[in-house]
Amino acid sequence: MPASSEEFARVAPEVCAMIQAWIAHGEDATTPAIPESTPQALRKRIDAAWPMQGMDDAALLGTMQLLLENSINPWTERFMAKLYSAPSIASVCGEMLLAAMNASVHVYSASPALSTVEDACAAQLAALFDFAENADGITMPGGAASNTLAVQTALCAAFDGTYRRDGVYGLVEYLHRNGRQGRGARPALLTSAASHFSLDRAALAAGLGMDAVVHVPVDAHDRMRVDALAAILDAMTRDPSHPNGAPFFVNATSGTTVLGAFDDIEAIAHVCAKYHCWLHVDASWGGAAVFSPAQRSALLRGSGMADSITINPHKLLCVTHQCSFLLVRDARVLREHAIHAGYLFHERGPVVDHAMKTLGCGRRGEALKLYLTWCRHGTAGLAAHIDAGLAVARHVLAQIQACPLLELGPLAEPLFLQICFRPVQYGSATGSAATHKLHAALQAERQFAVDFAPTAQGDFMRLVVHPRTPQHIFSALLERILALLRSDM
Amino acid sequence: MPASSEEFARVAPEVCAMIQAWIAHGEDATTPAIPESTPQALRKRIDAAWPMQGMDDAALLGTMQLLLENSINPWTERFMAKLYSAPSIASVCGEMLLAAMNASVHVYSASPALSTVEDACAAQLAALFDFAENADGITMPGGAASNTLAVQTALCAAFDGTYRRDGVYGLVEYLHRNGRQGRGARPALLTSAASHFSLDRAALAAGLGMDAVVHVPVDAHDRMRVDALAAILDAMTRDPSHPNGAPFFVNATSGTTVLGAFDDIEAIAHVCAKYHCWLHVDASWGGAAVFSPAQRSALLRGSGMADSITINPHKLLCVTHQCSFLLVRDARVLREHAIHAGYLFHERGPVVDHAMKTLGCGRRGEALKLYLTWCRHGTAGLAAHIDAGLAVARHVLAQIQACPLLELGPLAEPLFLQICFRPVQYGSATGSAATHKLHAALQAERQFAVDFAPTAQGDFMRLVVHPRTPQHIFSALLERILALLRSDM
Numbered sequence: 001m002p003a004s005s006e007e008f009a010r011v012a013p014e015v016c017a018m019i020q021a022w023i024a025h026g027e028d029a030t031t032p033a034i035p036e037s038t039p040q041a042l043r044k045r046i047d048a049a050w051p052m053q054g055m056d057d058a059a060l061l062g063t064m065q066l067l068l069e070n071s072i073n074p075w076t077e078r079f080m081a082k083l084y085s086a087p088s089i090a091s092v093c094g095e096m097l098l099a100a101m102n103a104s105v106h107v108y109s110a111s112p113a114l115s116t117v118e119d120a121c122a123a124q125l126a127a128l129f130d131f132a133e134n135a136d137g138i139t140m141p142g143g144a145a146s147n148t149l150a151v152q153t154a155l156c157a158a159f160d161g162t163y164r165r166d167g168v169y170g171l172v173e174y175l176h177r178n179g180r181q182g183r184g185a186r187p188a189l190l191t192s193a194a195s196h197f198s199l200d201r202a203a204l205a206a207g208l209g210m211d212a213v214v215h216v217p218v219d220a221h222d223r224m225r226v227d228a229l230a231a232i233l234d235a236m237t238r239d240p241s242h243p244n245g246a247p248f249f250v251n252a253t254s255g256t257t258v259l260g261a262f263d264d265i266e267a268i269a270h271v272c273a274k275y276h277c278w279l280h281v282d283a284s285w286g287g288a289a290v291f292s293p294a295q296r297s298a299l300l301r302g303s304g305m306a307d308s309i310t311i312n313p314h315k316l317l318c319v320t321h322q323c324s325f326l327l328v329r330d331a332r333v334l335r336e337h338a339i340h341a342g343y344l345f346h347e348r349g350p351v352v353d354h355a356m357k358t359l360g361c362g363r364r365g366e367a368l369k370l371y372l373t374w375c376r377h378g379t380a381g382l383a384a385h386i387d388a389g390l391a392v393a394r395h396v397l398a399q400i401q402a403c404p405l406l407e408l409g410p411l412a413e414p415l416f417l418q419i420c421f422r423p424v425q426y427g428s429a430t431g432s433a434a435t436h437k438l439h440a441a442l443q444a445e446r447q448f449a450v451d452f453a454p455t456a457q458g459d460f461m462r463l464v465v466h467p468r469t470p471q472h473i474f475s476a477l478l479e480r481i482l483a484l485l486r487s488d489m
Numbered sequence: 490m491p492a493s494s495e496e497f498a499r500v501a502p503e504v505c506a507m508i509q510a511w512i513a514h515g516e517d518a519t520t521p522a523i524p525e526s527t528p529q530a531l532r533k534r535i536d537a538a539w540p541m542q543g544m545d546d547a548a549l550l551g552t553m554q555l556l557l558e559n560s561i562n563p564w565t566e567r568f569m570a571k572l573y574s575a576p577s578i579a580s581v582c583g584e585m586l587l588a589a590m591n592a593s594v595h596v597y598s599a600s601p602a603l604s605t606v607e608d609a610c611a612a613q614l615a616a617l618f619d620f621a622e623n624a625d626g627i628t629m630p631g632g633a634a635s636n637t638l639a640v641q642t643a644l645c646a647a648f649d650g651t652y653r654r655d656g657v658y659g660l661v662e663y664l665h666r667n668g669r670q671g672r673g674a675r676p677a678l679l680t681s682a683a684s685h686f687s688l689d690r691a692a693l694a695a696g697l698g699m700d701a702v703v704h705v706p707v708d709a710h711d712r713m714r715v716d717a718l719a720a721i722l723d724a725m726t727r728d729p730s731h732p733n734g735a736p737f738f739v740n741a742t743s744g745t746t747v748l749g750a751f752d753d754i755e756a757i758a759h760v761c762a763k764y765h766c767w768l769h770v771d772a773s774w775g776g777a778a779v780f781s782p783a784q785r786s787a788l789l790r791g792s793g794m795a796d797s798i799t800i801n802p803h804k805l806l807c808v809t810h811q812c813s814f815l816l817v818r819d820a821r822v823l824r825e826h827a828i829h830a831g832y833l834f835h836e837r838g839p840v841v842d843h844a845m846k847t848l849g850c851g852r853r854g855e856a857l858k859l860y861l862t863w864c865r866h867g868t869a870g871l872a873a874h875i876d877a878g879l880a881v882a883r884h885v886l887a888q889i890q891a892c893p894l895l896e897l898g899p900l901a902e903p904l905f906l907q908i909c910f911r912p913v914q915y916g917s918a919t920g921s922a923a924t925h926k927l928h929a930a931l932q933a934e935r936q937f938a939v940d941f942a943p944t945a946q947g948d949f950m951r952l953v954v955h956p957r958t959p960q961h962i963f964s965a966l967l968e969r970i971l972a973l974l975r976s977d978m
Contacts, residue, residue, distance in 0.1 A: 005513040007578040012505050015582045019589040024494040037601040046609045052866035063864055064586055070602035071590050080598055086590040089496040093504045095588035099581040099809045100508040110571055113559035120535045141630035167698030168657035169675050186658050197830040198850050205848045209656030258832050267963050280549040320588045321853050341686040343747050343942035359694040360787010361633040361687050364810050375552055378543035444849040453832035
């Protein structure tokens with residue numbers, strides 16, 4: 001093999017130039033957001049050319065170009081289907097650095113700088129959420145992974161440590177010894193009916209089973225009804241053989257997937273304290289509101305009372321995929337995950353190897369990308385980013401309200417960054433059918449990607465007003481939608 | 490904000506140049522592998538300069554440089570402490586592409602090319618392992634995550650689907666109904682005493698508890714004793730109240746962490762068939778031997794009989810962290826993880842959204858990095874890479890054997906890529922103490938990083954002969970060790 005520095009010097013600038021051209025292409029107003037995607041054709045082409053022998057630079061670069069051309073171009077800003085955006089350039093550079101370092105952040109000795117950056121970022125985030133000095137946090141590969149680790153951590157922390165050694169089998173025995181009976185001796189997790197499906201999956205993954213999840217009703221704005229939560233917890237606690245089981249964990253959502261609703265953390269925290277439940281806050285999407293002092297007190301009041309919090313900087317903060325943190329109020333709960341592995345963990349003293357604090361082993365240094373994004377924009381810049389996004393969302397809402405051809409769906413109260421709407425009529429279609437017709441028409445044009453979602457009032461287009469996306473993009477989208485509707489009147 | 494293409498054009502080439510200089514610096518024979526690491530000092534410096542306001546280009550680049558200087562430099566090739574190496578330049582470029590695409594590979598519509606690449610890579614890997622057409626596979630964030638999903642998948646597939654809805658509680662009831670009693674009704678997982686701790690953690694994570702793991706004895710070369718496995722399974726099966734529980738899952742390791750031992754998959758598969766156990770192969774480290782036809786038949790015979798296999802291309806194949814695949818012989822078992830989420834999954838037809846096949850949600854397109862590495866080197870090049878590494882390992886072993894100042898520890902049989910050795914005597918220290926003294930001396934010099942590990946014969950230096958590392962590096966290491974020993978005689 002030639003020296004890597006030579007190969008890098010030869011190839012990396014070409015890749016840089018290719019990416020730069022792709023970004024610039026995306027910034028052109030006529031570039032489709034969605035590629036002319038034919039999965040079967042691309043798969044055939046890849047399979048047919050499977051490399052038995054290696055490729056030279058030109059062939060390798062050609063392959064990269066082919067893949068770019070068949071990918072969503074986030075730089076158009078017109079891919080608005082998901083809760084993320086084009087990434088910050090600082091975090092793109094962070095990925096380049098991570099690749100060159102190629103370190104696993106599982107033990108400190110393999111990744112001194114990256115371990116340190118992770119601890120520093122976790123501490124800064126924890127402070128924003130009003131956690132005190134003895135908090136801790138780690139990155140996980142995605143919000144679902146963070147939520148799942150929160151459930152597993154709560155299980156380990158509760159029930160006198162039974163879960164770690166004896167699993168759910170031990171918990172059921174423990175609950176029997178404590179007076180619970182039959183199905184009432186099953187540990188149960190409560191979360192709102194509007195929360196993310198990763199909570200259901202966390203229950204499955206942790207061995208509780210999906211029936212261990214109790215879905216608490218929501219109000220018309222998809223906020224958990226705290227009165228209902230209290231009533232359910234009271235009934236489950238009073239009846240030792242309650243069919244819903246024994247409550248130990250409540251999830252509050254800060255920024256639901258469809259409406260962007262924020263549960264009332266403070267009120268829920270008081271209920272959790274009364275019924276001795278772990279309070280987790282899934283702030284995967286809305287947690288970044290913590291950067292804005294105004295939004296923090298409006299949307300996240302009481303976050304310091306939570307036992308654990310998930311936040312995904314790869315969503316609102318334009319950090320590249322993935323970057324999710326699980327924060328805990330009490331550092332000791334993560335250290336319960338430590339396990340003896342004589343071939344791996346050798347640290348003594350103040351440093352704690354990060355793989356001691358998870359249920360995994362090797363880890364990417366995902367915190368670096370948040371750190372560099374934070375460095376680039378500053379706490380002040382990220383606060384302004386959030387505030388500006390909310391201002392745009394209010395403006396887009398006003399635009400839609402002013403348009404008689406469109407009807408609004410349910411909205412978060414106060415409004416966050418999602419707006420559900422649909423055509424009052426599209427050709428002969430109305431209601432959910434009008435939504436699906438509009439979704440299909442936009443997909444076919446490939447200029448805008450907007451997802452649809454079910455709500456209590458039927459299916460609506462769910463527009464994500466990501467703070468990264470400029471106002472004029474939303475205006476262009478609405479113009480295009482109105483043109484489509486008018487052409488089919 | 491300025492256009493991203495401008496910012497990228499300004500900053501990315503600078504980052505490229507910085508990385509290129511760092512790689513070249515690493516290639517210099519005098520560059521320390523380990524930074525002069527003072528975690529407290531670095532943390533202090535980071536905390537003191539926490540960015541309330543944003544940074545200009547110069548400050549941002551300076552921060553990046555600081556982090557590089559405080560990181561392990563893999564390009565020295567002298568960081569031999571872990572089961573990975575400097576990455577392939579193709580996979581470094583793959584990370585750049587992933588960052589620019591910033592797609593989540595959870596639904597096809599968000600990542601058409603990356604979803605397709607992942608499916609193609611999984612199919613190619615599955616074929617190498619002798620899986621038939623209806624196999625499937627997905628990337629996971631690390632080998633521990635793959636192993637954990639294997640346990641969860643096996644739990645879902647067994648026991649008539651009880652686990653998904655009712656968790657371990659349901660399994661225990663199910664086993665009671667099927668004649669198991671007391672602790673004999675606990676699902677149990679078997680793995681060798683030399684296997685990775687992630688199997689224990691998988692049992693914890695899945696709600697079985699760490700006591701659900703039965704560690705099967707190994708022979709002098711750390712291979713699972715298949716006779717012991719059969720005897721244990723027989724006893725557990727015969728006795729409905731056996732304290733070890735009811736066996737459902739056996740893990741065979743292909744390439745253990747300390748010695749690089751390969752369990753006899755074929756023999757274990759026959760035992761698993763007899764006792765109706767799921768056979769998982771943790772080939773995180775050694776699985777890449779599948780690229781070499783000679784090694785495949787010597788080390789991985791019977792892999793096609795497994796139910797699931799973990800392989801981490803980020804270990805032996807020089808792909809950047811992370812890149813791990815969980816492969817399954819029967820595609821249907823992963824599809825059991827599908828869950829209804831009306832706001833997310835809209836696909837109809839032949840495409841299966843990847844997040845339907847895991848217990849997570851958002852996912853990085855990690856397969857791209859394997860694909861580009863495969864393109865660069867070809868199947869033939871990767872086979873040669875494995876074979877050359879094994880030839881170097883045999884040569885290094887001969888060098889150590891020829892040296893009277895060093896003694897060998899236990900070795901895999903046949904030899905793989907790890908060699909355990911220690912000084913016969915270092916100053917007044919012998920045995921494990923000599924190992925620890927040598928480890929400390931090398932750490933202090935910072936030129937070579939070699940880990941130590943416990944074995945049945947005490948603690949030894951565990952040298953990883955990664956195929957990426959040139960022969961002359963090992964010769965230099967041994968020379969340096971001998972000089973250290975001679976200077977303290």
